[in-house]
Amino acid sequence: IYDSSEFNVFEIDQELSRAYPNVVRRMVIGDVRDEIRLEQSMREAAPDLVIHAAALKHVPLMELNPNEAILTNVLGARRCATIAAALGVRAFTFISTDKAVNPTNVMGATKRAAELFLQAFAPTAPGTRFSLVRFGNVLGSKGSVAPLFEKQIAEGGPVTVTHPDMTRYFMSVEEASALVLQAAAMSAKSDVEEAVLYVLDMGEPVRVIELAEKMIRMKGLTPGQDILIRVTGPRPGEKLTETVFYDREQVKDTVVDGVLEVAWSRSPPIAEVQARLDAIVSYAARRDPHASLSMMKALAPEIFAGEPWGEPAMNVH
Numbered sequence: 001i002y003d004s005s006e007f008n009v010f011e012i013d014q015e016l017s018r019a020y021p022n023v024v025r026r027m028v029i030g031d032v033r034d035e036i037r038l039e040q041s042m043r044e045a046a047p048d049l050v051i052h053a054a055a056l057k058h059v060p061l062m063e064l065n066p067n068e069a070i071l072t073n074v075l076g077a078r079r080c081a082t083i084a085a086a087l088g089v090r091a092f093t094f095i096s097t098d099k100a101v102n103p104t105n106v107m108g109a110t111k112r113a114a115e116l117f118l119q120a121f122a123p124t125a126p127g128t129r130f131s132l133v134r135f136g137n138v139l140g141s142k143g144s145v146a147p148l149f150e151k152q153i154a155e156g157g158p159v160t161v162t163h164p165d166m167t168r169y170f171m172s173v174e175e176a177s178a179l180v181l182q183a184a185a186m187s188a189k190s191d192v193e194e195a196v197l198y199v200l201d202m203g204e205p206v207r208v209i210e211l212a213e214k215m216i217r218m219k220g221l222t223p224g225q226d227i228l229i230r231v232t233g234p235r236p237g238e239k240l241t242e243t244v245f246y247d248r249e250q251v252k253d254t255v256v257d258g259v260l261e262v263a264w265s266r267s268p269p270i271a272e273v274q275a276r277l278d279a280i281v282s283y284a285a286r287r288d289p290h291a292s293l294s295m296m297k298a299l300a301p302e303i304f305a306g307e308p309w310g311e312p313a314m315n316v317h
Contacts, residue, residue: 001026002028002030002038002042002054003029003030004029006029009028009029013025013027026045032052032054032075032076032079033071033072033075033076033079035079039083039087042083042084042087043087046087048089048090049090049092049093050084050089050091050093051184052077052092052094052095053095054076054077055076055111056068056069057097057107057143058143059099059106059107059237059238060236060238062106062237063106064236066106066284066293067283067285067288067292070113070280070281070296071281071284072110074113074114075281077094078114078117078121085127085128088128090128090129091128091129091130091131091187092128092130092131093130093131093133093180093183094114094115094118094130094132095132095133095180096111096132096133096197097134097135098134098136098242098243099111099239099242100112100115101134101246102243102246102302103302103303104237105237106237106293107237109297109304112300112302113277113299113300113303115132116268116273116300117273117274117277118130119195119264119267120268120269120273120274121195121273122193122194123194123270126193129187129190129192129193129196130187130195130196131183131186131187131196131198132195132197132198133180133183133198133199134198134244135171135176135200136171136200136242136244137168137171138171138172138173138176139170139171139172139173140172140173141173145168146211148160149211150215152227153215153216153219153221153227156227157227157228158227158228158229158230159216159223159228159230160229161208161229162233162234162238163208163231163233163234163240164207164209164231165240166209166240167207167240167241168205168208168242169202169206169242169244170202175200176200179198182256182259183196183259186255186256194264197261197262197264198254198259198260198261198262199244199251199259199262200258200260201260202244205241209229213229216229245262246265248265249264268300273299276295276298276299277299279295280296280299283295
């Protein structure tokens with residue numbers, strides 16, 4: 001376990017020690033931006049599989065802190081993947097998001113940039129099999145809407161939603177965990193040297209206000225009477241709806257029921273992607289958000305191409 005949060009590492013270590021007392025664990029405090037620490041830790045652990053879940057993921061906060069999002073979500077992913085390949089790690093799985101599809105916010109754009117890098121990089125590292133999974137919203141995860149609603153209901157309301165028509169794809173923690181492990185297993189056995197992208201068939205998107213109403217009723221309360229629901233309006237960078245793949249991407253079934261494989265559209269050459277990412281990261285490291293986000297927009301036509309429903313904190317032109 002490699003994490004920048006001391007508290008998270010402690011909590012995970014305690015949980016693993018109770019559930020799997022005989023499993024050897026290596027608990028490391030480190031940052032994915034720290035190339036030396038990352039390489040040292042991965043070399044010492046000598047893993048067969050790396051699951052890269054590190055990310056800054058709160059959409060409105062990343063609109064206000066774009067350079068930090070770039071340095072963690074883009075630079076961190078690139079360094080982790082590059083080191084894993086150099087050390088001969090057998091399989092590398094990257095956690096992406098549905099917000100990487102037609103991204104209108106910084107968080108989604110950084111995840112899309114990481115996707116494009118991994119797609120271009122994978123064929124240059126034939127000893128490592130790369131897979132990516134695009135998540136919807138994971139119910140119960142830290143910072144997600146369900147724990148927020150639970151807290152607001154426990155406090156007597158109001159429960160806040162940003163728009164009555166906002167929809168999101170939702171998946172459980174168990175579904176998310178299974179998708180990651182299945183993707184890693186399928187890619188590790190694959191002879192394909194290209195990165196493989198997987199999504200979970202999550203059915204139809206859910207109206208967020210209906211989720212709020214259901215959670216209120218589950219407590220034996222009546223929405224609008226016992227607990228008020230307040231529509232607050234858009235937050236920076238938010239979209240009204242999300243989708244898990246681009247219109248141009250072809251989707252097919254896999255051997256695992258409910259797990260879909262997405263056929264990529266062609267990515268730019270690795271040299272071009274690396275050069276653009278070098279510029280993006282350089283501007284971000286100098287804390288120049290206008291330049292870094294402008295370069296991000298130039299990386300791929302879909303990045304910042306649409307208009308967010310919630311206005312971004314910093315417009316990029």
